[in-house]
Structure formats: C-alpha cells, structure tokens
Amino acid sequence: MNGPTHRDAAADRRADADVGVAAGAAQRVDRYAGEWALFVDWCAATGRVSLPATAETVHAFLLGCPAAPATMTRRLTAIDRHHRDRGVAVPPRSDQVRDLARGRAARPVRQALEPAAVDTALRRLPIDGWTGGWFGRRDRALLVLAAAGIPYRQLARLHVADVSVDGDGCVVATPSVSHVMPVGDDPATCGPCALVRWLRVLDLDATRSTRVLIAALQRRPAVDAASVHVCSQTLAVDPRTAQLPLLPPIDQHGWTPLDRPAPLSRQSLSQLARTAAAGQVTAHKAVAALIQDPSPAEPTTTAAAAVPPLTYDAHRWRRGVDQRIAARSALADLGDTLQHIDARIAELETRTKALLADQDAR
Known part of the structure; x- marks a missing residue:
C-alpha cells in the first residue's frame, strides 16, 4: 500500500490554510455580531438596504441609534468588516459620520445657493x-x-x-x-x-x-x-x-x-x-489696454524690405517661458511687499488725519 505523496501533503496544507482563513474571518465577524445584528434590524425597520449600505444609510443609523463615541466606532467597524468579508465595497465615511464617531457637535447644514x-x-x-x-x-x-x-x-x-x-x-x-x-x-x-x-x-x-x-x-x-x-x-x-x-x-x-x-x-x-x-460684485482695479509698439503711418518700401520674416522658434519660446518662471520665483515676495507698503501707507494716512484732527481740536 502506497503512502501519501508530496502532492497529497501540499493539498492538505492548502486545505488547512483555507480552513484557518475561513475560521479567522468567522471569528472576526462573530466579534461584531451584536453590532451587525443591530444595524440589520434597524435597516429592516426603516426600509433600507444593509448590504451594500450607502454612506447616507450609515449616517442615518448612527443618528437613529445614538451611543457613546467608542460604541459608534465599534458599530462602524462591524459594518466595514461585514462588507469586506462578503467582497462588497465599504460605505464611504462622510464628514458627518466622522464627527459622530469622534463625539463632535454636528456641523451646520450647508445652505444651498439659490x-x-x-x-x-x-x-x-x-x-x-x-x-x-x-x-x-x-x-x-x-x-x-x-x-x-x-x-x-x-x-x-x-x-x-x-x-x-x-x-x-x-x-x-x-x-x-x-x-x-x-x-x-x-x-x-x-x-x-x-x-x-x-x-x-x-x-x-x-x-x-x-x-x-x-x-x-x-x-x-x-x-x-x-x-x-x-x-x-x-x-x-x-x-x-x-x-x-x-x-x-x-x-x-x-x-x-x-x-x-x-x-x-x-x-x-x-x-x-x-x-x-448675493449680487455683491467687488470692483477690481482696471488696467488700460496694452500699448502697442509705435510704427510709421506710411512705411517705406526700403524699410519694409529690411524687416526679416518672422519664424517660430520653439527653443526660443521655451527659453522665454523658463525666464518668466525664474523671474516669478525671484519676485515671489513682491506681492506681499506691495501689500505691506499699501497697509503702511494707509496706517500713516490714518495717523496723519488723527494728528490733524487733534491739532484742530486744540
């Protein structure tokens, strides 16, 4: 009688591994059996689908069954585990759900624009x-x-x-x-x-x-x-x-x-x-149209002939773009500096008016 082959031993090991994975998954599910059962019962009572669940369903469940933050976190874990173990996408966590799980006050409801x-x-x-x-x-x-x-x-x-x-x-x-x-x-x-x-x-x-x-x-x-x-x-x-x-x-x-x-x-x-x-359009600074380079009203034939034809040079254009980027980096703080100057001018103007008003009062 022939003994077990290496192939049979490998098959037995794979079977044992599959059983272990299944047992581990079942153990994880059973650890959250009470939380999952509560969610399923609540969905059945409210006419919602528990698997797969939507983010709105999870949020409504947490609101409908208030509990301590730690308990809510455990319920969310149970919902996520059951979805993963069944190969279903986990419901996305909205900001409202995160706030509830952390015990934060509910955020104000955003008013839609008319x-x-x-x-x-x-x-x-x-x-x-x-x-x-x-x-x-x-x-x-x-x-x-x-x-x-x-x-x-x-x-x-x-x-x-x-x-x-x-x-x-x-x-x-x-x-x-x-x-x-x-x-x-x-x-x-x-x-x-x-x-x-x-x-x-x-x-x-x-x-x-x-x-x-x-x-x-x-x-x-x-x-x-x-x-x-x-x-x-x-x-x-x-x-x-x-x-x-x-x-x-x-x-x-x-x-x-x-x-x-x-x-x-x-x-x-x-x-x-x-x-x-609300109809409050801010008036922004207007800048006049760009001034074009002056050119003679009646160019002569000789001058026109002396003008070389324009050609597009991709490398020259690339160099120009690179120079602009370098200049922008060098002047990165210019906007902040100008704003500081404007603020300083406004401050000095206010102080000057105050001094003049004080002088008039005397």
Whole structure:
C-alpha cells in the first residue's frame, strides 16, 4: 500500500490554510455580531438596504441609534468588516459620520445657493478686462461648482486635472464621487462654459506671459444668450497647468502664486461664493489696454524690405517661458511687499488725519 505523496501533503496544507482563513474571518465577524445584528434590524425597520449600505444609510443609523463615541466606532467597524468579508465595497465615511464617531457637535447644514441668484450672478460677473475679467472668471467657475453641491472642503482640494470637458458637459472628480455637470441652455449661465473660460486663462497664466493673458482678457466680448458654447469641444491644458489648484487665490494686483501652489481655503471659497450669489460684485482695479509698439503711418518700401520674416522658434519660446518662471520665483515676495507698503501707507494716512484732527481740536 502506497503512502501519501508530496502532492497529497501540499493539498492538505492548502486545505488547512483555507480552513484557518475561513475560521479567522468567522471569528472576526462573530466579534461584531451584536453590532451587525443591530444595524440589520434597524435597516429592516426603516426600509433600507444593509448590504451594500450607502454612506447616507450609515449616517442615518448612527443618528437613529445614538451611543457613546467608542460604541459608534465599534458599530462602524462591524459594518466595514461585514462588507469586506462578503467582497462588497465599504460605505464611504462622510464628514458627518466622522464627527459622530469622534463625539463632535454636528456641523451646520450647508445652505444651498439659490439657482436664480446664481444665474443672476453669472450674468453680472465680467469675463473681460484686467483685472476684472480675471477675478470674474474664477468666481464664475466657483459659483457653478458650489451650485452643483460640491462641498467647499472638497473644492479647496481640487486641481485642474480633476475637471474634464468632452463636449457633452464636464465631470468634476472628487474623492467621494464624480459630479457630472450637463451643458446649460444659455451660454451665459452654462456651468461647463464657465469652467472652460476659467481654465483657458489659467492655462495662459501658467504657461505664457502676463502680457498674453491681459491681451486675451481684453479681447473678449460679453457673454449673452447669443454667444457660442465654448464647452462644445474637448479642453486640453498644459501638463503643468493640470497640477495646479483649480481655484487659486488672486491678490489685488492680479497675481496668482502659481510658483507656490496653494488653493483658497474652504472658508474663503464659501465667503466668495455667497458674496457673489448675493449680487455683491467687488470692483477690481482696471488696467488700460496694452500699448502697442509705435510704427510709421506710411512705411517705406526700403524699410519694409529690411524687416526679416518672422519664424517660430520653439527653443526660443521655451527659453522665454523658463525666464518668466525664474523671474516669478525671484519676485515671489513682491506681492506681499506691495501689500505691506499699501497697509503702511494707509496706517500713516490714518495717523496723519488723527494728528490733524487733534491739532484742530486744540
């Protein structure tokens, strides 16, 4: 009689390992059997699905069955374990669920922006002129994103690469869900169009000169119902632009810290969106059109013949872009310095007025 072979021994070891894994999984599940049973019973009583569960269901369960933070954490662990052991995606943790599990006070419910107010603001915010159109395009993009229901916390983390436009609308990818924004009927209030207009000038600011950006903003007519949908084509931006924050801060001079990418905070985004939706359009500094190089009214034939033909040199253009980036790095603190000077002037002016008033009082 033949004894067991090496193949039989290997099969026995694999079987023992499978049994051990199954037993370990069963033990983990049984440790949270009470919490899982409570969740299943609550879902059955409220007409909800326990497996797979949604983030809204988990949040409603924690609200409906209040307990100490440690108990809530254990219940969340039980829900996650049962989903994983059955090969089902774990429900995402919302900010409200995290707050409940940590014993924090519930955050105030975000008030949605009124659609009519958003439409009015989109028609009022400018898209042309420097610096009004520069601010206006960013704030229009912020308005349509906020109106789509994307939390300001997530808006503060968005990058240009998170927005894709394919001609049928746009998709904004956030950590929790992808928001689809369809094309609007009116180009003046179309959400994808507002995003495209902002991304185009942001791409110019990141890859070209400020002169090119200003010229592009000063050549644009106002947007109305007869305008063309600029979102009808696929939008492509430079790879460097794709890594930038979608909603960067802009100082009073129109400068954006793209060499030190930092998005606006969620508090600033919320304030900007609500201010714009309320119809309070900030008057930004206007800069006159760029002065073109003077040229003779009637050029002579000899002078015209002496002008060499223009040729596009990619290497020369690349050197120019690199020089601009280097200059921006060297002048990175210029905006802060100018703001400090403005603040100092205002302070001295206030002190001077106070001294004059005190002198008159004497």
